[in-house]
Amino acid sequence: MRGQDGTDAATRASTPVAFSVEQLAEVHRLQGLYPDRRAALLPVLHLAQETFGYVSLEVEAYVAALFDLTPAHVHEVVTFYTLFFRAPKGRHIVAVCHNLSCHLAGAPMIVAHLRRRLGIDVGETTDDGRVTLQSVECLCACEHAPMMQVDDRYEFGLTPEKVDRILEGLR
Amino acid sequence: MTAEKILTRNFARADSHTLKAYLETGGYTAWQKAQTLPPAEITEEVKQSNLRGLGGAGFPTGTKWSFIPKSHGGPVYLVINADEGEPGTFKDRYLLERDPHAVIEGMLIAARAIRSATGFVYVRGEYVEPYRRFATAVSEAYDAGYLGKGFDVVVHRGAGAYICGEETGLISSLEGKKGWPKLKPPFPAIKGAFGAPTIVNNVETICHVPHIIARGAAWFAALGTKTQGGTRMYSVSGRVTRPGVYEASVAITLRQLVYDLAGGVTGNGRLKAVVPGGSSAAILRGDEIDVTMDVDGLRNAGTMAGSAGVIVMDETVSIPEALMVVARFYAHESCGQCTPCRESTGWIYKMVRRIVEGRGRKDDLDTILDVARRGAGTTICAFYDGAVGPYVSYIEKFRAEFEALIPR
Numbered sequence: 001m002r003g004q005d006g007t008d009a010a011t012r013a014s015t016p017v018a019f020s021v022e023q024l025a026e027v028h029r030l031q032g033l034y035p036d037r038r039a040a041l042l043p044v045l046h047l048a049q050e051t052f053g054y055v056s057l058e059v060e061a062y063v064a065a066l067f068d069l070t071p072a073h074v075h076e077v078v079t080f081y082t083l084f085f086r087a088p089k090g091r092h093i094v095a096v097c098h099n100l101s102c103h104l105a106g107a108p109m110i111v112a113h114l115r116r117r118l119g120i121d122v123g124e125t126t127d128d129g130r131v132t133l134q135s136v137e138c139l140c141a142c143e144h145a146p147m148m149q150v151d152d153r154y155e156f157g158l159t160p161e162k163v164d165r166i167l168e169g170l171r
Numbered sequence: 172m173t174a175e176k177i178l179t180r181n182f183a184r185a186d187s188h189t190l191k192a193y194l195e196t197g198g199y200t201a202w203q204k205a206q207t208l209p210p211a212e213i214t215e216e217v218k219q220s221n222l223r224g225l226g227g228a229g230f231p232t233g234t235k236w237s238f239i240p241k242s243h244g245g246p247v248y249l250v251i252n253a254d255e256g257e258p259g260t261f262k263d264r265y266l267l268e269r270d271p272h273a274v275i276e277g278m279l280i281a282a283r284a285i286r287s288a289t290g291f292v293y294v295r296g297e298y299v300e301p302y303r304r305f306a307t308a309v310s311e312a313y314d315a316g317y318l319g320k321g322f323d324v325v326v327h328r329g330a331g332a333y334i335c336g337e338e339t340g341l342i343s344s345l346e347g348k349k350g351w352p353k354l355k356p357p358f359p360a361i362k363g364a365f366g367a368p369t370i371v372n373n374v375e376t377i378c379h380v381p382h383i384i385a386r387g388a389a390w391f392a393a394l395g396t397k398t399q400g401g402t403r404m405y406s407v408s409g410r411v412t413r414p415g416v417y418e419a420s421v422a423i424t425l426r427q428l429v430y431d432l433a434g435g436v437t438g439n440g441r442l443k444a445v446v447p448g449g450s451s452a453a454i455l456r457g458d459e460i461d462v463t464m465d466v467d468g469l470r471n472a473g474t475m476a477g478s479a480g481v482i483v484m485d486e487t488v489s490i491p492e493a494l495m496v497v498a499r500f501y502a503h504e505s506c507g508q509c510t511p512c513r514e515s516t517g518w519i520y521k522m523v524r525r526i527v528e529g530r531g532r533k534d535d536l537d538t539i540l541d542v543a544r545r546g547a548g549t550t551i552c553a554f555y556d557g558a559v560g561p562y563v564s565y566i567e568k569f570r571a572e573f574e575a576l577i578p579r
């Protein structure tokens with residue numbers, strides 16, 4: 001099992017950290033949208049995570065250089081937000097809401113079911129790198145509790161059977 | 172009380188998010204009208220409508236706009252708070268997905284009133300689909316020439332942090348920093364985004380603006396109470412028959428909302444408690460629901476209208492367990508700047524948790540109340556007061572239930 005401090009960082013880090021020419025143009029465009037180009041930091045970090053898989057220290061330093069910021073500043077920003085990963089993550093992120101309305105609708109049972117099915121704890125990634133499991137605060141879809149986010153998608157009205165079906169669809 | 176649907180009138184249409192549907196239902200005509208009005212008159216109309224902010228604080232919108240310095244020569248920014256994160260709230264998600272052009276039209280009108288040439292819409296990072304929908308609508312509005320002629324809109328994605336919903340935290344985050352709130356004053360209207368005068372408004376607040384301009388302040392004011400106009404969107408969840416978003420007057424009672432609109436209580440069918448305004452609002456007992464949902468009505472009832480996230484609990488729900496879940500949230504989301512907030516949220520979560528797990532100590536409840544109250548009102552932002560509301564009210568109103576869990 002691989003925790004948040006994933007052990008195969010070395011293998012992934014061998015891909016060079018650099019945006020393509022098109023991506024650099026996009027960085028430039030994003031920076032031009034704001035009165036202060038540094039405001040594009042979050043959008044560019046999103047782009048970096050999509051491109052490099054996660055935001056390593058190397059990625060932080062690379063992004064910092066694109067903004068004339070110190071790597072320390074970028075690090076402080078990256079660590080503040082929950083959507084940036086600082087270690088390799090699974091190919092899919094399964095984030096179950098554990099806040100009040102979902103709790104009232106059985107979220108603890110859904111979390112337990114996911115842990116059993118995936119054989120990992122919250123915060124871990126399956127050995128095959130398929131899924132990272134998270135337990136998160138209110139995703140603001142409480143009318144469909146219990147619910148979870150799978151990558152970009154919201155999945156509503158969860159039951160153990162529905163969870164199984166969703167997991168089967170993740171490759 | 173269910174009255175006319177205003178914000179949600181098009182939600183049943185499958186294509187309600189498109190420019191075509193918006194135009195077919197009178198879209199952008201308020202903007203045409205607003206262009207013939209002097210900016211000060213737009214602000215005055217919004218003031219007279221008694222529209223109050225629907226993001227949480229309930230501040231009068233027109234009054235807020237009037238705080239922008241008159242003689243200001245530099246840029247003025249309009250920032251729309253679409254960082255919806257208050258537990259129990261999901262209305263802005265519906266507006267972004269199903270009526271994005273209403274947000275844009277509201278922004279055009281507000282921008283004219285405050286003389287702003289640039290607007291930012293800060294969408295919470297997890298809202299990927301709402302973000303795409305809204306960004307598509309913005310492109311449509313550019314292509315149709317509504318945007319790009321004196322007013323530009325930038326759609327910005329957050330990255331996961333509840334505190335970025337607080338307006339000064341949101342501004343810090345928009346500027347590319349961690350989302351640390353700042354001490355007010357100075358208020359954003361004087362010194363906000365990028366150091367310039369800035370108005371921050373919630374998505375739902377801004378969606379009301381075109382209707383106020385099109386149909387008049389008096390019409391809007393008459394929909395509500397003496398001190399708050401209009402309808403609003405209630406997010407109802409928890410143990411109810413029909414959870415969902417309901418638009419109704421701000422003068423509707425909590426009882427009508429739970430029983431008439433949401434179809435009543437599930438579980439064992441008997442109401443134990445309701446949180447009326449998102450998790451930061453003090454809890455009400457089942458016998459305290461004959462209150463109107465407007466800002467002042469709920470304030471008089473010792474709680475708050477907040478974001479109008481209504482969470483319903485039947486008698487089978489354990490209140491200590493509910494508080495444990497809520498306390499975990501505040502412990503996780505404190506930004507850590509202020510000592511009372513950082514320390515107390517963590518400590519209180521631990522104490523509530525040990526009570527729920529049967530390891531509580533005799534004086535834990537009084538310690539929680541004491542610790543909670545001591546920090547209230549002393550912090551940089553209202554996050555901590557929002558945590559104190561549930562800590563104190565859950566324990567005071569359901570004390571016996573907590574005591575029953577503590578070994579003698």
Ligand SMILES: Cc1cc2nc3c(=O)[nH]c(=O)nc-3n(C[C@H](O)[C@H](O)[C@H](O)COP(=O)(O)O)c2cc1C
Nearest residue numbers: 224225226252254255256336337338372373376553
């Ligand atoms: C901890 C905290 C979280 C908040 N979260 C939100 C939010 O998610 N959305 C929102 O519109 N306002 C939120 N607010 C309120 C904003 O600070 C601000 O009052 C609001 O966006 C102003 O818009 P309005 O006047 O139109 O309501 C929050 C406030 C606090 C203290």
Ligand code: SF4
Nearest residue numbers: 506508509512550552
């Ligand atoms: S009250 Fe809490 S969330 Fe607000 S600034 Fe202080 S530490 Fe941060």
Ligand code: FES
Nearest residue numbers: 097102138141142
């Ligand atoms: S509590 Fe789970 S989505 Fe709100």
